[in-house]
Amino acid sequence: MAKYLLVDIGSTYTKLTAVDLEKEDIIATSKHYTTVETDVRIGYNKALNELKNKTNENLEFEKILACSSAAGGLKMAAIGLVEELTVEAAKRVCLNSGGKVNLVFAHKITRKEVEKIKNESIDIILLAGGTNGGNSECVIHNATMLGEGQVNIPVVYAGNKSVQDEIQEIFSKYNINGYICDNVMPKLNELNIESSRAVIKQIFLDNIISAKGINKLADEIDGLLLPTPHAVLNAADLLSVGYLEEEGLGDAILVDIGGATTDIYSFSKGLPKTPNTVLHGLEEPFAKRTVEGDLGMRYSTLGIINNLSAREIEEFKVKGIDIVKEALVRRENVEMVPTTKEEKDVDNIFASLCVDTAISRHVGTLETVYTPLGVMYYQEGKDLSDCKTIIGTGGVIIHSEDKVSILEKIKVNPKRLTELRPKEGNYFIDEDYILSAMGLLCIDHPEIALKIMKKRIKRI
Secondary structure, three states: OOEEEEEEEOOOEEEEEEEEOOOOEEEEEEEEEOOOOOOHHHHHHHHHHHHHHHOOOOOOOOEEEEEEOOOOOEEEEEEEOOHHHHHHHHHHHHHHOOEEEEEEEEOOOOHHHHHHHHHOOOOEEEEOOOOOOOOOHHHHHHHHHHHHOOOOOOEEEOOOHHHHHHHHHHHHHOOOOEEEOOOOOOOOOOOOOHHHHHHHHHHHHHHHHHHOOHHHHOOOOOEEEEEHHHHHHHHHHHHHHEEOOEEOOOOEEEEEEOOOOEEEEEEOOOOOOOOOEEEEOOOOOOEEEEEEOOOOOOOOHHHHHHOOOHHHHHHHHHOOOOHHHHHHHHHHOOOOOOOOHHHHHHHHHHHHHHHHHHHHHHOOEEEEEEEOOEEEEEEEOOOOOOOOEEEEEOHHHHHOOOHHHHHHHHOOOOOOOOEOOOOOOEEEEOOOOOHHHHHHHHHHOHHHHHHHHHHHOEEO
8 A cells, every 4th residue: 555654843843644545545644843953864764663552554655854943943134125015025935945934134235234143043035126127226335245244144135126236247257156136026016936945845855854964864754845835835735725626615714823933824715795895905825834933831921921912911910820930940851741731721822822813814905985985994914714624733732722712812803903804714723734735745645635634624
């Protein structure tokens, strides 16, 4: 029987999923702490032994494919012209390529900012700016500054195509490891991400995995294909849209809460649903990912507190919860596993706060404008008000005894009525952590990956 082994080398765990292609189902899953600091093969082989011990079958795999977010994942810097436009377009490319945007710069960068890029262990710089035929001075300045600063990080140029030749000359002059691709914003408010996404993926495969030591697995697997978030995006996109005759779930939102970040993925055109509504701002992709680096269950709990008002913190105290103290406890003990009811309840509170703030930053808004012709509405971002399919993943959601209370925070918040959040929700859980694995499997077998997800991702 044809079998695939799908490997997700995460920052904390290396997760293995064995799939039987003929049965169109999962054989078994296993995990072990990722050992990227020593030798990634140690954690991988221990997880593989556990997987084999779970089955009585002789596990021989036709293919072994892997994705990775180990050693901090794919860390990127986005540089653009205007923060609301080309910088935002560059950020979206980074996020939809499976990266985390650690640094963002607008306009002409300074020597100090170049040094900051060099000191932040950035993996890739995405340099954008200007529509095609538009501003050229800024991107030429920024490319030159990167060269003069002796930046030895891969630089992807995705700005004004009219100066591609000049940018290439700068790359050559300063020996920059540079790549030229299509403009991320060829026209005002128009988004074009596919060319730069493909280049970023190739850089990840050619350079990043070697730098992080993950290439030590090269002799044991058939290929490390994607950053983990990119694999998850592919899987959830497939689950939403469907494949050929196999139907998907329709428009969907995926919530992934981790120790350091909260990721929100949405799969919807998000077009206006209210009459007299005008779209404003940058075009939205059907498959959109946002990452909130200040919202997480362990490393980033203090970021959650920073998003609370003094009144909200006091309200928790009235309920007998010192939310600031609890955040510090989790920040100082990142491997903490809640055991008591009180610890679990507090984790639920933090998870709910992560979801509420992250979805607020992800969805679009609707502004009422009074004109001589009557009431008009300006929509910026996606309208997800009719999106009912909500999928949860990440340890805190999967292990929670009250999953729905966390996922319900996706819905309309009475305090933020201008936000275009879902009005209703049908809730699903990725209980077996299979989304990244299915994102790998769908490269070769999308229909089987879709069938497995529909079978394994349970409605609650």
